[in-house]
Amino acid sequence: MYKVFILVLALICHLADAQGATLSGFVTDKSGAPVVRGDLDFDRAADGLRLFTPGDNTDINGFYTVTVLPNVYHVSFAPPPNSHLLGLRLFNVSLLTSKELNVTLDSGIVITGTVRDTSGAPIPLVNLAVDSLGAGRVYTPGDKTDITGKYWIVVPAHDSYRIRYEPPPGFNLQVGQVDSIAIQSDTTINITLVPGIALSGAIQRTDGSPVSLAKLTLKRTSDGIKVPLANNKTDSLGIYHVITQPGQYALQYAPPPGEALIGVEIDSVTLTADTTIDVSFTSGVRVVATVTDANGFPLENADLDATRESDRVRLYTPHDKTDANGVATIVLPVDNYEIKADPPPNVILDRVILRNVVVVNDTSLTFILNPLNRVNISGRVVNRQGIGVADVAIGALVLPGMLPGKVKSPFSDSLGFFDATVPVGALDILFNPPRGSRYTGKRLAGVPLVQDSSLGNVQLDTGVVLTAHVVTLDGQPASGYDLSLLTNGAELFTPHDSVNMFGEVVVTAPPGVYDIAVVPQPGTVGDSLALSGVALNADTVFTMVLGSNPSQTPATFILRQNYPNPFNGVTRIPYLLNSQATVTLTVHNILGQVVRMFKYGEQTPGYYTPEWDGTDRNGAAVASGVYFYRLCASKEEVTHKMLLIE
Numbered sequence: 001m002y003k004v005f006i007l008v009l010a011l012i013c014h015l016a017d018a019q020g021a022t023l024s025g026f027v028t029d030k031s032g033a034p035v036v037r038g039d040l041d042f043d044r045a046a047d048g049l050r051l052f053t054p055g056d057n058t059d060i061n062g063f064y065t066v067t068v069l070p071n072v073y074h075v076s077f078a079p080p081p082n083s084h085l086l087g088l089r090l091f092n093v094s095l096l097t098s099k100e101l102n103v104t105l106d107s108g109i110v111i112t113g114t115v116r117d118t119s120g121a122p123i124p125l126v127n128l129a130v131d132s133l134g135a136g137r138v139y140t141p142g143d144k145t146d147i148t149g150k151y152w153i154v155v156p157a158h159d160s161y162r163i164r165y166e167p168p169p170g171f172n173l174q175v176g177q178v179d180s181i182a183i184q185s186d187t188t189i190n191i192t193l194v195p196g197i198a199l200s201g202a203i204q205r206t207d208g209s210p211v212s213l214a215k216l217t218l219k220r221t222s223d224g225i226k227v228p229l230a231n232n233k234t235d236s237l238g239i240y241h242v243i244t245q246p247g248q249y250a251l252q253y254a255p256p257p258g259e260a261l262i263g264v265e266i267d268s269v270t271l272t273a274d275t276t277i278d279v280s281f282t283s284g285v286r287v288v289a290t291v292t293d294a295n296g297f298p299l300e301n302a303d304l305d306a307t308r309e310s311d312r313v314r315l316y317t318p319h320d321k322t323d324a325n326g327v328a329t330i331v332l333p334v335d336n337y338e339i340k341a342d343p344p345p346n347v348i349l350d351r352v353i354l355r356n357v358v359v360v361n362d363t364s365l366t367f368i369l370n371p372l373n374r375v376n377i378s379g380r381v382v383n384r385q386g387i388g389v390a391d392v393a394i395g396a397l398v399l400p401g402m403l404p405g406k407v408k409s410p411f412s413d414s415l416g417f418f419d420a421t422v423p424v425g426a427l428d429i430l431f432n433p434p435r436g437s438r439y440t441g442k443r444l445a446g447v448p449l450v451q452d453s454s455l456g457n458v459q460l461d462t463g464v465v466l467t468a469h470v471v472t473l474d475g476q477p478a479s480g481y482d483l484s485l486l487t488n489g490a491e492l493f494t495p496h497d498s499v500n501m502f503g504e505v506v507v508t509a510p511p512g513v514y515d516i517a518v519v520p521q522p523g524t525v526g527d528s529l530a531l532s533g534v535a536l537n538a539d540t541v542f543t544m545v546l547g548s549n550p551s552q553t554p555a556t557f558i559l560r561q562n563y564p565n566p567f568n569g570v571t572r573i574p575y576l577l578n579s580q581a582t583v584t585l586t587v588h589n590i591l592g593q594v595v596r597m598f599k600y601g602e603q604t605p606g607y608y609t610p611e612w613d614g615t616d617r618n619g620a621a622v623a624s625g626v627y628f629y630r631l632c633a634s635k636e637e638v639t640h641k642m643l644l645i646e
Contacts, residue, residue, distance in 0.1 A: 026061070027062045028102075030107065034060065041076040045092050046072070051073075084107050085154065086139075109185060109186055110154055111153050111163070112152050113188050115193060126167055127168070130155060130163050130164075160181065161180075172196065174194055174245060196244050199218075199274075200239070200276055212235060214234045214279075217229075220249060221268050223388075251269055252264075260362075261281040261283060262333060263281075263317065285362055288362070288363070289366075294370050299322060304328055304341055305340045309337060337356075373424055379455035382460070390413065391434045393410050399446060407420050435495075437508065440460060462508075464511050470544050471545055477501070482497055483507060515533070541605065556577070560576070572610070573629055574608065577633065583633045595622055626643055
């Protein structure tokens with residue numbers, strides 16, 4: 001019998017070659033038994049168009065034969081309804097000439113159930129979309145509910161899936177979704193689809209003609225997550241109609257592939273009731289990019305981005321993933337751009353960036369991605385409430401030498417998202433909140449990075465603010481020092497911990513008890529100072545005097561020389577307060593008479609620089625000459641001399 005079929009097959013191929021290409025063969029299960037009434041589908045690889053192929057079912061022997069026009073196709077093999085066999089989808093099958101193709105279908109796990117609305121009525125023609133987490137879309141033929149709302153699909157066992165239930169047009173129902181469900185045996189999942197609000201509108205070109213097959217995408221502005229939508233492409237009249245829940249969204253409108261139309265992105269729209277948004281697509285310039293590796297092999301699913309050079313704004317570019325030939329076409333307004341090509345996920349190649357690309361006419365670009373020496377890290381910086389934290393600087397230390405690694409695009413955006421490149425290898429990734437922020441820094445230690453990676457949500461906590469004034473024994477501000485906080489002998493990561501030129505450093509830390517050290521930076525010669533068991537339970541300000549002995553009680557204050565001196569007009573009188581005290585500053589003439597008195601009351605430790613403008617207590621200018629200023633604090637007094645010149 002088998003020889004007879006081969007003879008028939010050869011004859012069919014010979015006759016078909018004159019006008020088309022024939023694909024034929026046998027479909028069996030793992031035991032070798034024929035798969036009867038299996039169905040074949042042919043989708044043109046170039047544009048996804050499904051061919052009408054009558055007689056494309058297997059016979060009682062599992063044999064099939066289908067003739068199509070010569071081309072490259074995605075070929076699908078669907079088992080008969082209600083079987084335990086998995087469907088099989090083969091991509092980019094070249095049918096330029098006739099060929100044989102025998103396939104074997106594996107067994108899988110059955111998921112069944114019923115889809116209803118909130119009143120309990122069954123919903124027919126609901127489309128099921130099944131994604132294997134980490135592996136993408138699963139081919140599940142027969143994945144629509146029948147008139148009773150029931151469905152039957154088959155998936156591989158021992159995996160984790162997300163299943164979406166997309167209602168048909170005309171139903172005011174949201175897409176249902178089941179997340180992260182592990183399927184290890186036949187399973188029943190019943191689901192109820194709930195009503196929502198409608199977002200609809202018309203999409204047209206600037207000449208008023210409708211745009212069909214344009215696609216709408218919604219993303220929540222709170223976290224950037226894409227919202228599942230059904231029926232989100234425009235019809236032949238350019239009309240779209242989707243159902244979602246109330247909320248704040250970013251909207252993206254993508255023209256159909258192949259048209260020289262510029263996509264439209266709306267940053268934020270609040271939807272509280274049925275809403276109509278009409279969109280007009282303007283014409284643009286095509287940029288055709290070819291992405292290959294160093295050997296010329298085309299890279300599929302490489303990602304393109306275009307940033308306008310004039311204002312560094314990244315444009316929304318639909319269809320920016322390369323196809324099987326490594327080609328993607330994006331459409332841009334006439335301008336000057338930075339265009340970036342990122343490698344496909346899990347491909348260890350470096351990104352390529354072309355600067356100052358002038359786009360005036362249709363343009364072709366070639367990107368050759370070399371072996372990787374940098375990787376891309378992405379994610380989102382959030383606080384404890386899950387709200388994004390903007391302007392967080394990302395740093396990297398390369399192990400084992402802990403040398404700083406160059407980071408490109410090192411800041412989180414207004415929603416906390418970041419997308420940066422760092423060197424390949426084992427790294428400490430540093431997250432530095434903006435200076436003056438109440439967020440504590442974060443250090444991810446020893447992260448191995450050999451390919452593009454997502455770090456997910458990186459949470460920053462709030463803490464207490466420590467302000468330290470670092471001075472020498474004579475009260476001069478000390479610079480060129482770093483402040484360290486240690487707990488149980490381990491140093492806390494504290495961004496912005498370098499002492500500035502005014503002898504001040506401000507860091508944020510979780511509440512707790514710390515050992516605090518001030519040490520000279522490399523190349524700086526000076527004293528170090530360490531304080532033990534300092535409790536930081538609230539915002540704290542204190543002074544650290546270099547060269548002092550922490551075990552001895554320092555003077556209550558240090559009074560420094562005024563500046564400028566001599567002076568004309570205004571002079572500053574600096575002093576360093578080492579402990580809390582009631583402070584009074586007086587100015588005397590050469591006869592010892594009080595010319596001016598400043599009562600500051602209770603002051604906390606710190607560095608102060610009050611001014612004297614050369615006037616007496618009545619506001620009248622005093623004469624030129626020698627004056628004395630005296631500081632009194634906690635029964636201690638110190639006096640210095642100054643010279644006023646008019």
